[in-house]
Amino acid sequence: MSGSRLRPADPGQQRTLRQAALCYAAHGWPVVPAAFFDGTRYACVQADCVQDGPHPVWRLWQGRASTDADVVASWYRLFSFAVALPTGVIFDVVEIPEPAAVRVQDALVEHRTPTPIAVWRERGVRLFWVTPGLQPDNRLGALNARIRGEGAWVPAPPTPTRRGPMHWSLPPEQSEWAILSHADLTAALDALN
Template sequence: MQWTNRQPFVRPSLLDRLDRVRLRRAALAYAEHGWAVAPGSYLTGRRFDCGRPGCPITGCHPAVDSLAESATVDPTRVAGWWRRRPHNVLLTTGDTFDVLEVPAMLGRPAVDRHAGDAGPVAVTAAGRWMFLVRPGSPLRSELDLRMDVVHHAQNSWIPAPPSRMVEGPVRWEVPPSAVDWILPDPERVQEMLAESATRAPRRPVIPRQLSSLRRAA
């Protein structure tokens, strides 16, 4: 028998092809509205594969060497990334928008009470609510003190719907189309979340998620 280093061809499943088409369509829609996108690692079993040999990262992460340099709104380049693999869709933060990532105990009441002011809101299957807001405002003190609130600004990113995490897909609670792709005032959204914090039962909070610097490509 003759040994070879060539990898065997594996025909993608129908589910993989459907995922790839759905993810590519979403990435192109974001890019069309000026939201820079980049390919993320894709789920294989319970770990994420970015296609780079020997990559030790098992969680969701960029599939490019430099997210800041690679993220784009160019439709040709975006379509090319999803030609062969069902990459997760990553949105960079800090330029077009910031993201306030909070637990469901803060996010759900804020949307329920102030749906018209919330702007686009994405939710992970693990229960993290991500509010997209205009960039540039720091966290107000009562939110900054909470270890379960993350402010994604420069040098950070989020997985956008319909990206697939281990727990399940990311989805829109308030789709961008429902608010005409208009980003809300960050101070107003923080006020809504702070109101939820004062109403929430006092309980131990989960450790702070990865910081912006650690989420950077």
């Protein structure tokens, strides 16, 4: 990969992203390096890339996602990369627009069925981690929710974006890295009515 433009402007930020990637990998979540927002644009390893948003740095990234600490550390040693997590492997992710997302999160907390929830302010959505294989249904449709499953990915905290870094609204530690079941998601969505 070429990429003097991927050199870190801020070594502290690079360290934070590397530590986050290693932490996800250590908990069994495969990691892929993602384009780094440098304050102006999303820089990746492809010179002709025109994607204006977080995205994996390789076009063919599926086979390269890893939980191996040495592999992950080597990616983040020299370059500023953000963090993407493949979906449909260990978890699916449901993208729910604000403000409904806040109500869903409140219902999950109230039911004591926490799950990792990330805020993606650039898109005005929250990301809910659920077990893989989730199917669209009327409840999710009514919220304009979008399921990211097999073959997709999500940007993970603290990936920098045009509107500030991705951040956890409910960090994985809070659910001890457990992922929400489909039944518990349904119960929370039913509680909204």
